[in-house]
Amino acid sequence: DTEVTQTPKHLVMGMTNKKSLKCEQHMGHRAMYWYKQKAKKPPELMFVYSYEKLSINESVPSRFSPECPNSSLLNLHLHALQPEDSALYLCASSQVFFQNEQFFGPGTRLTVL
Amino acid sequence: AQTVTQSQPEMSVQEAETVTLSCTYDTSESDYYLFWYKQPPSRQMILVIRQEAYKQQNATENRFSVNFQKAAKSFSLKISDSQLGDAAMYFCAYRRSKRGAQKLVFGQGTRLTINP
Numbered sequence: 001d002t003e004v005t006q007t008p009k010h011l012v013m014g015m016t017n018k019k020s021l022k023c024e025q026h027m028g029h030r031a032m033y034w035y036k037q038k039a040k041k042p043p044e045l046m047f048v049y050s051y052e053k054l055s056i057n058e059s060v061p062s063r064f065s066p067e068c069p070n071s072s073l074l075n076l077h078l079h080a081l082q083p084e085d086s087a088l089y090l091c092a093s094s095q096v097f098f099q100n101e102q103f104f105g106p107g108t109r110l111t112v113l
Numbered sequence: 114a115q116t117v118t119q120s121q122p123e124m125s126v127q128e129a130e131t132v133t134l135s136c137t138y139d140t141s142e143s144d145y146y147l148f149w150y151k152q153p154p155s156r157q158m159i160l161v162i163r164q165e166a167y168k169q170q171n172a173t174e175n176r177f178s179v180n181f182q183k184a185a186k187s188f189s190l191k192i193s194d195s196q197l198g199d200a201a202m203y204f205c206a207y208r209r210s211k212r213g214a215q216k217l218v219f220g221q222g223t224r225l226t227i228n229p
Contacts, residue, residue, distance in 0.1 A: 031214035042204055042219035043158070050214040058216075088156060096214055100146070104158035 004105035012111045021108045023074040023091030032074040033092040081112045115140045119220035126195045134190045134223045136205030144210040147188045153201040200227045
């Protein structure tokens with residue numbers, strides 16, 4: 001299995017809603033990443049988990065709350081988002097050491113109304 | 114801080130022809146990794162090719178090859194025998210060689226169109 005899956009594919013939410021994005025991989029990778037990508041722009045790193053512990057937080061607002069419940073799962077909890085948070089959210093995974101290519105999921109297209 | 118620059122926002126090529134996408138980067142480190150990723154309209158980022166900075170030999174993957182010029186900090190991607198399925202946004206990316214999970218620094222991307 002060389003796949004990173006993300007659910008849902010599309011999400012529309014209001015500014016007062018609470019929702020979660022889910023990412024799953026079964027490649028035995030112990031590093032997982034959340035990226036945010038605006039239209040026609042490159043992905044921007046948000047968070048990195050290494051061995052289920054948060055290792056990098058790129059000064060992301062607290063309305064985004066990541067969680068890594070186990071080595072295969074990565075969640076991104078969303079609360080009180082703003083319309084400017086509308087974007088494609090990409091999850092990726094990699095080995096921590098060596099052969100460190102990041103494998104990306106298909107993304108969740110988020111629209112905040 | 115490391116930066117990656119792709120100076121060609123858009124490129125087009127005739128099917129079956131060869132096209133080269135440019136990428137330059139800035140870093141003070143001597144060891145690092147460079148990648149080319151492809152993002153078709155389906156949105157999924159797909160790794161095309163990778164290059165370790167300590168290797169002098171240019172990486173190749175079937176129709177894809179790179180021209181890595183370490184001194185010039187240049188990392189171009191050559192696509193031979195272009196196919197319609199190659200149409201996508203191409204991102205050049207840099208990663209430090211430091212042990213552990215590290216962020217990818219992306220260029221702004223080059224949109225490649227294949228003309229039939």
